[in-house]
Amino acid sequence: MLQRIITFFERYSFGVCTYLGDRFNVSIAKIRLFFIYSSFLAVGFPLIFYFFAGIVLDIRNYVKRTRTRLTDL
Template sequence: MLQRLLTFLERYSFGVCTYLGERLDISIAKIRLFFIYSSFLAVGFPLIFYFCAGIVLDIRNYVKRMRTSITD
């Protein structure tokens, strides 16, 4: 049950932590913990950043797909 929940969350999340982890060469689990702990300390501001970054990454991926489909 727990594994199904984790798979669901990883599949439908924005991928912000994964993107930051790959770009900065930091463990993804550490970045996720940072977002969780800092959201408690900063009263939710990191969650706003996370959602905005997720939207930007989704738009960026959409533009990349559109460019490759046009050039094909």
């Protein structure tokens, strides 16, 4: 049951932790723990950053897909 929940969140999350981990060569688990612990300490501010970064990454991926479709023509 726990594995199904973890798989659900990994599949439908924004991929912010993965992007930051690849970008800065840091373990994804450490970044996730940072967001969890800092959200308790900073009363949710890191969650606002996480959602904002997810929206930016989603728009960025959308623009990349649109550019490749236009160049395929």
